[in-house]
Amino acid sequence: MITPALRVKIETVKKLVRKNARTSLEKVLAKLHPADIALIIKNLSDLDRKKIWESISDKSKIASIILELEDSQIIEFFDAMQPNEIALILNEMESDDAANILRLLDQDKVNEILKYMKKDEVEAVEELLHYPEDSAGAVMNPNFFALHEDTTIKEATKVLHKAEDVEMVFYLYVVDDEGRLVGVISLRQLILNPPEKKLKEIMTKDVIRVTVDMDREDVAKIVEKYDLLAIPVVDEQNRLVGIITVDDIIDIIREEATEDIYKMAGTTDDEVLMGNKSIKIARVRLPWLLITFVGELISGFVITFFQGRVHEFAILASFMPLIMAMGGNVGSQSATILIRGMALGKIDSKDLSKVIFKEIRVGMIMGLIMGILLALVAPIWHGDPKLGIVVGCAMFAAVTFSTFTGTFVPATLIRFNFDPAVASSPFISTLNDITGLTIYFTVSIVLLSIL
Amino acid sequence: MITPALRVKIETVKKLVRKNARTSLEKVLAKLHPADIALIIKNLSDLDRKKIWESISDKSKIASIILELEDSQIIEFFDAMQPNEIALILNEMESDDAANILRLLDQDKVNEILKYMKKDEVEAVEELLHYPEDSAGAVMNPNFFALHEDTTIKEATKVLHKAEDVEMVFYLYVVDDEGRLVGVISLRQLILNPPEKKLKEIMTKDVIRVTVDMDREDVAKIVEKYDLLAIPVVDEQNRLVGIITVDDIIDIIREEATEDIYKMAGTTDDEVLMGNKSIKIARVRLPWLLITFVGELISGFVITFFQGRVHEFAILASFMPLIMAMGGNVGSQSATILIRGMALGKIDSKDLSKVIFKEIRVGMIMGLIMGILLALVAPIWHGDPKLGIVVGCAMFAAVTFSTFTGTFVPATLIRFNFDPAVASSPFISTLNDITGLTIYFTVSIVLLSIL
Structure with missing residues (x-):
C-alpha cells in the first residue's frame, strides 16, 4: 500500500542515492519508519540498496528494517554476510524475531552465528528454536511484562x-x-x-x-x-x-x-522463500504435477478402454472436455467450501457428514441444470435428440458424483487427522477426471443400448 | 477452537436446557463470554436454541451474542423477528455493528427497523450505511475518544x-x-x-x-x-x-x-449468507460453471476439428486428459502466485511483466520435465518412440504456454483496474484447455509430418 505521501519519500530517497548525497540520505532515512525503508529497498537495484545499508550506522535500525523485509529478501541479505556480522544485527532484535530469522537459515550457518551472539540472547533464542515451528512457543515473545x-x-x-x-x-x-x-x-x-x-x-x-x-x-x-x-x-x-x-x-x-x-493451487508457501529462482520454484510445484501426471494417464486408459467399445465414440469425445472440466470445477468448489470452513472454525469435525450431504444436494441441482443445458445444446451440434438425453444424464451423474468426491476425500483426511488441504484442487480435479470419464462413458453406453 | 474447559461448559448448558432448569441456566449463561454462548447456540437444535434466548433477559447481552454469530445465523435469527423487536436489540449495539447487521437484511425490512430505533442511533447508522460497503467509512466506529x-x-x-x-x-x-x-x-x-x-x-x-x-x-x-x-x-x-x-x-x-x-474456486463469499439453502448456493456457483460450459464446448470443437485431420487421433486422444489437466494446474499455480502476491502487496503493478517472465521460465522447466517424462512413458504404452518425441514436445509447449495465460490474463485485468480474481482457476483452466488442445494437436501434426 503506497500512499502518495510515501511515494514522494521514495522518490526523494532514490534521488539522494543517485546523487550519492550521503549526509542528506542519512538524515532522511533517520526520520523514516523502518517499514517504509524496507519498501524503498525493495524498489532499488542491488547497487543502490547497498548504498542505503551503508547510510545507516545504527545496528538497531538495521535490525528493525530487516524485520520488515520479505523472507526471501532476508535470506538474500544474510547470504552475503559473515556469521559475526549477522550476530551483531540479531543481538539488536527481540529474541523471538531473532529466532524466526534463524529458522530461515541453514543449520550450519545458524550454529556459526550463535557463537558470536550475546550469551543471554543465545539462551533465549535456543529455547525458542527448540519449540516446533508452528507452535505458540515458537511465535511467543519471552520478553514480557x-x-x-x-x-x-x-x-x-x-x-x-x-x-x-x-x-x-x-x-x-x-x-x-x-x-x-x-x-x-x-x-x-x-x-x-x-x-x-x-x-x-x-x-x-x-x-x-x-x-x-x-x-x-x-x-x-x-x-x-x-x-x-x-x-x-x-x-x-x-x-x-x-x-x-x-x-x-x-x-x-x-x-x-x-x-x-498455495496448497489449493498445488504449490506450497516454500515458494516465497525462493525469490526468483526458477528451478527451485519448479521443484516446489512438481509433486502436485506428478500426481496429476499419474492420474491423467489413468484417465487416458479410461478413454482408450471405451474407444473400442462405444460405437458413437467420435461424437462422445467432443463432450469429454466439458465433462472433465465441469467435474473438476464442481469438485473444487465443494472441497474449498469444506476446507475453508474447517480453517475458519465454521465447520466442526462432527458437521462433516452434514456438509457432504449439503454439497451433494447442491451438486444435484447444478448437475440438473448443466445436464438440461447439455441435452439442449448437444442435438443442435450433432443433430440427434437421443444423444442429448444420453449426454445430459451422464453430465448430471458426473457433476453430482464430483461433489461427493470433493467433500468425501478431505473429510476422510480430517477423520484420520491429516491436513485436508492435501486434497487440493489439482488432486480433486484429477480424481474427478477419472471418475467423471468413467461415469460419462458408462452411463452413455447403458442409455444408448436402452434408448 | 473448542478447548476442553469450553467443552465442559457446553455440556453443562446442554444438560440444563434438556432439564428445563431455567434458573440454573440463567446463572450459567450470565457468567459465560458472548463468544462462547454463540458457539453453544450453534451446536443446539432450533428448539433448544429458543430456550437459550428466553433465558437471557438482558438485551445488551443478547446484542453481544448476536455479534458473535455467523452472518447466515444472524439473518436466520432476525428473519423470525418483528422490526420493533430487532430495533430494541440493535439499540444496544455500537452503531458500526448495528450498521453491519442492517447491511445483511432486506432494504424494506431495514426501513421498518430504523423507524423503531433510537433517534441518535438512527442518524449514526444511516450515516454509516451511506458509505460504500468495503470502505473505511463503512467499517469504522464513529463512537471514538x-x-x-x-x-x-x-x-x-x-x-x-x-x-x-x-x-x-x-x-x-x-x-x-x-x-x-x-x-x-x-x-x-x-x-x-x-x-x-x-x-x-x-x-x-x-x-x-x-x-x-x-x-x-x-x-x-x-x-x-x-x-x-x-x-x-x-x-x-x-x-x-x-x-x-x-x-x-x-x-x-x-x-x-x-x-x-472462494473466487479462486469459482464461487463467492455470498455463499456464507445462504446457510444450508442448496438452491441459493447453486445459484451463486452457476455463473462460473456457465463460463466453463461455453469454454469447454469450444474445446470440444477443437477435438472434433482435429479428429478428421490427424491419422493418429485415436492414440493422441489418450493423452488429451494429461495435456488439459497439466495446463490447467500449471496455469492455476501461476495465476494464484500472481493474484495472492498482489493481494499481499508483495507484487506491485509495475512488477507484473517481471512476474510473467519468471512464471514462463518456471513453466519451461516444468514443461521440460513433464515433456521428457511423457516422451518416456508414451512409447511404453503405445510402442512407438517417435510418438514419444511428438507428445513430449507438445506437452512442453502446452505447459509453457499455460504459465503465460495464467499470468497474462490476471495482469491484463489489473492493468485495466479489474479485479484479477475474476481470472480464477475455473476461468484459467478452461482457457488453457482450449489453447492446450490446440497447441497439442498442432504441434503433433507438424512433428508427425516432419519425423
Missing part, C-alpha cells in the same frame, strides 16, 4: 516507566511466587484504581491463556474470538513463559491463509 | 474514567477547534508524563491516518505494516470521524482471504 500479585499500583506504575524496551505493553500479567499466571490487569484499570491497592485486589483472575505447545493457528482463533490485544503463553506448570501480541496474530492469519491458498 | 489539544493530562485522565462505553481505548486522539486530527497520545505516554502538561505538548504530531473512502483492504495493510492497535479515519477536511480497531482489522483480513479463496 509481569509483576508479582503483591505489587501495589503505585509500584507497578513506577516499573512501567522504566520498561521501555518491552514489546507493546497493553496488559499487566500478574504472577505468584512460583511464576504461575494468576491474573491480568489492563493499563486502563491501572489508571482508574487508587495507587495503594495491590494488584491481586483489582486483577481479573479468569485469564484466557494458551499453552506453549498449542498450534499457532488455534492461538490466532482464540485471540480473534475474544478480541484480545495479547495472549499469555504458559508451560505445563502454568508458569508464564511468554506473550503473543496481536501484530503477530495478524501475521499468523495472513500466513496461514496464504499457505491454504 | 478524542480530546482537544489544550486539555491537560489530569483532565484527560478524569475523562477517561467516565468513558466506559467507548470501544477499546488504546490511543487518545487529539483534535483542534475544528475537530481536525492534530495528534495522538498513547495511554502509556499519559501515565508517564506530569499531570499538568497539555496534550499538545506531549502528543505525536505525525499521525498515521486513513480517509473514509479508502478501501478496507488497504486500511488493513497500513495497520499491519505499522503494527497499530487502531487507526483514525478522517474526512476530506481532515476532521476525525471514526476509528478502526485491530479486532476489526483481523475480521477484514480473514474475510478478504476467504473472499479470494
Whole structure:
C-alpha cells in the first residue's frame, strides 16, 4: 500500500542515492519508519540498496528494517554476510524475531552465528528454536511484562516507566511466587484504581491463556474470538513463559491463509522463500504435477478402454472436455467450501457428514441444470435428440458424483487427522477426471443400448 | 477452537436446557463470554436454541451474542423477528455493528427497523450505511475518544474514567477547534508524563491516518505494516470521524482471504449468507460453471476439428486428459502466485511483466520435465518412440504456454483496474484447455509430418 505521501519519500530517497548525497540520505532515512525503508529497498537495484545499508550506522535500525523485509529478501541479505556480522544485527532484535530469522537459515550457518551472539540472547533464542515451528512457543515473545500479585499500583506504575524496551505493553500479567499466571490487569484499570491497592485486589483472575505447545493457528482463533490485544503463553506448570501480541496474530492469519491458498493451487508457501529462482520454484510445484501426471494417464486408459467399445465414440469425445472440466470445477468448489470452513472454525469435525450431504444436494441441482443445458445444446451440434438425453444424464451423474468426491476425500483426511488441504484442487480435479470419464462413458453406453 | 474447559461448559448448558432448569441456566449463561454462548447456540437444535434466548433477559447481552454469530445465523435469527423487536436489540449495539447487521437484511425490512430505533442511533447508522460497503467509512466506529489539544493530562485522565462505553481505548486522539486530527497520545505516554502538561505538548504530531473512502483492504495493510492497535479515519477536511480497531482489522483480513479463496474456486463469499439453502448456493456457483460450459464446448470443437485431420487421433486422444489437466494446474499455480502476491502487496503493478517472465521460465522447466517424462512413458504404452518425441514436445509447449495465460490474463485485468480474481482457476483452466488442445494437436501434426 503506497500512499502518495510515501511515494514522494521514495522518490526523494532514490534521488539522494543517485546523487550519492550521503549526509542528506542519512538524515532522511533517520526520520523514516523502518517499514517504509524496507519498501524503498525493495524498489532499488542491488547497487543502490547497498548504498542505503551503508547510510545507516545504527545496528538497531538495521535490525528493525530487516524485520520488515520479505523472507526471501532476508535470506538474500544474510547470504552475503559473515556469521559475526549477522550476530551483531540479531543481538539488536527481540529474541523471538531473532529466532524466526534463524529458522530461515541453514543449520550450519545458524550454529556459526550463535557463537558470536550475546550469551543471554543465545539462551533465549535456543529455547525458542527448540519449540516446533508452528507452535505458540515458537511465535511467543519471552520478553514480557509481569509483576508479582503483591505489587501495589503505585509500584507497578513506577516499573512501567522504566520498561521501555518491552514489546507493546497493553496488559499487566500478574504472577505468584512460583511464576504461575494468576491474573491480568489492563493499563486502563491501572489508571482508574487508587495507587495503594495491590494488584491481586483489582486483577481479573479468569485469564484466557494458551499453552506453549498449542498450534499457532488455534492461538490466532482464540485471540480473534475474544478480541484480545495479547495472549499469555504458559508451560505445563502454568508458569508464564511468554506473550503473543496481536501484530503477530495478524501475521499468523495472513500466513496461514496464504499457505491454504498455495496448497489449493498445488504449490506450497516454500515458494516465497525462493525469490526468483526458477528451478527451485519448479521443484516446489512438481509433486502436485506428478500426481496429476499419474492420474491423467489413468484417465487416458479410461478413454482408450471405451474407444473400442462405444460405437458413437467420435461424437462422445467432443463432450469429454466439458465433462472433465465441469467435474473438476464442481469438485473444487465443494472441497474449498469444506476446507475453508474447517480453517475458519465454521465447520466442526462432527458437521462433516452434514456438509457432504449439503454439497451433494447442491451438486444435484447444478448437475440438473448443466445436464438440461447439455441435452439442449448437444442435438443442435450433432443433430440427434437421443444423444442429448444420453449426454445430459451422464453430465448430471458426473457433476453430482464430483461433489461427493470433493467433500468425501478431505473429510476422510480430517477423520484420520491429516491436513485436508492435501486434497487440493489439482488432486480433486484429477480424481474427478477419472471418475467423471468413467461415469460419462458408462452411463452413455447403458442409455444408448436402452434408448 | 473448542478447548476442553469450553467443552465442559457446553455440556453443562446442554444438560440444563434438556432439564428445563431455567434458573440454573440463567446463572450459567450470565457468567459465560458472548463468544462462547454463540458457539453453544450453534451446536443446539432450533428448539433448544429458543430456550437459550428466553433465558437471557438482558438485551445488551443478547446484542453481544448476536455479534458473535455467523452472518447466515444472524439473518436466520432476525428473519423470525418483528422490526420493533430487532430495533430494541440493535439499540444496544455500537452503531458500526448495528450498521453491519442492517447491511445483511432486506432494504424494506431495514426501513421498518430504523423507524423503531433510537433517534441518535438512527442518524449514526444511516450515516454509516451511506458509505460504500468495503470502505473505511463503512467499517469504522464513529463512537471514538478524542480530546482537544489544550486539555491537560489530569483532565484527560478524569475523562477517561467516565468513558466506559467507548470501544477499546488504546490511543487518545487529539483534535483542534475544528475537530481536525492534530495528534495522538498513547495511554502509556499519559501515565508517564506530569499531570499538568497539555496534550499538545506531549502528543505525536505525525499521525498515521486513513480517509473514509479508502478501501478496507488497504486500511488493513497500513495497520499491519505499522503494527497499530487502531487507526483514525478522517474526512476530506481532515476532521476525525471514526476509528478502526485491530479486532476489526483481523475480521477484514480473514474475510478478504476467504473472499479470494472462494473466487479462486469459482464461487463467492455470498455463499456464507445462504446457510444450508442448496438452491441459493447453486445459484451463486452457476455463473462460473456457465463460463466453463461455453469454454469447454469450444474445446470440444477443437477435438472434433482435429479428429478428421490427424491419422493418429485415436492414440493422441489418450493423452488429451494429461495435456488439459497439466495446463490447467500449471496455469492455476501461476495465476494464484500472481493474484495472492498482489493481494499481499508483495507484487506491485509495475512488477507484473517481471512476474510473467519468471512464471514462463518456471513453466519451461516444468514443461521440460513433464515433456521428457511423457516422451518416456508414451512409447511404453503405445510402442512407438517417435510418438514419444511428438507428445513430449507438445506437452512442453502446452505447459509453457499455460504459465503465460495464467499470468497474462490476471495482469491484463489489473492493468485495466479489474479485479484479477475474476481470472480464477475455473476461468484459467478452461482457457488453457482450449489453447492446450490446440497447441497439442498442432504441434503433433507438424512433428508427425516432419519425423
